[in-house]
Amino acid sequence: AQKITQTQPGMFMQEKEAVTLDCTYDTSDPSYGLFWYKQPSSGEMIFLIYQGSYDQQNATEGRYSLNFQKARKSANLVISASQLGDSAMYFCAMRTNSGAGSYQLTFGKGTKLSVIP
Amino acid sequence: GAGVSQSPSNKVTEKGKDVELRCDPISGHTALYWYRQSLGQGLEFLIYFQGNSAPDKSGLPSDRFSAERTGGSVSTLTIQRTQQEDSAVYLCASSLTSAGFSYNEQFFGPGTRLTVL
Numbered sequence: 395a396q397k398i399t400q401t402q403p404g405m406f407m408q409e410k411e412a413v414t415l416d417c418t419y420d421t422s423d424p425s426y427g428l429f430w431y432k433q434p435s436s437g438e439m440i441f442l443i444y445q446g447s448y449d450q451q452n453a454t455e456g457r458y459s460l461n462f463q464k465a466r467k468s469a470n471l472v473i474s475a476s477q478l479g480d481s482a483m484y485f486c487a488m489r490t491n492s493g494a495g496s497y498q499l500t501f502g503k504g505t506k507l508s509v510i511p
Numbered sequence: 512g513a514g515v516s517q518s519p520s521n522k523v524t525e526k527g528k529d530v531e532l533r534c535d536p537i538s539g540h541t542a543l544y545w546y547r548q549s550l551g552q553g554l555e556f557l558i559y560f561q562g563n564s565a566p567d568k569s570g571l572p573s574d575r576f577s578a579e580r581t582g583g584s585v586s587t588l589t590i591q592r593t594q595q596e597d598s599a600v601y602l603c604a605s606s607l608t609s610a611g612f613s614y615n616e617q618f619f620g621p622g623t624r625l626t627v628l
Contacts, residue, residue, distance in 0.1 A: 438621050498567070
């Protein structure tokens with residue numbers, strides 16, 4: 395069974411500082427994808443970044459980067475120069491093949507990030 | 512708009528009544544997923560559609576839950592004889608294909624908040 399663990403229920407960060415959100419995963423599938431989504435108070439799930447299990451380099455998207463350590467089964471999200479607008483819930487998710495042709499996402503419980511001025 | 516849309520945005524119903532939740536995926540997206548987000552359980556997969564067929568219904572919590580998709584587009588999630596534990600936000604997501612071996616983001620709709628009194 396697939397499992398995603400996010401150990402930080404909530405975090406406070408000073409504006410302009412870098413922040414790391416932790417994510418560990420468990421799967422026996424050799425092929426999988428890891429995603430980070432942002433969910434502001436409006437409720438919409440916003441895709442941030444993707445890392446494939448066979449990708450050799452860590453993914454980066456603007457201020458977001460993913461610290462992928464395959465041997466440790468971790469996929470931490472790093473947000474550089476945090477902004478007030480980064481305050482939201484952040485979900486780590488893993489996509490694997492369910493065996494029925496479905497590639498649904500398995501989500502962690504999320505981390506609530508609050509950026510303060 | 513070009514994104515995933517869901518209706519209604521909010522639904523309040525009485526215990527025992529049936530409800531229908533609608534999802535309009537992004538045009539051309541063949542894969543469609545329903546998820547449920549609740550305080551106690553986090554984000555859970557419910558059902559997956561590829562075209563009009565649902566090869567993976569493993570996440571549906573009981574036989575009171577059903578879903579269909581017509582014309583490879585619109586999907587309806589139906590909950591019969593609603594219970595208070597059905598109260599949650601129901602999220603729909605679509606992706607271009609169901610391919611799991613490449614970057615294939617799931618785009619989420621804004622969700623339907625269901626409250627069962």
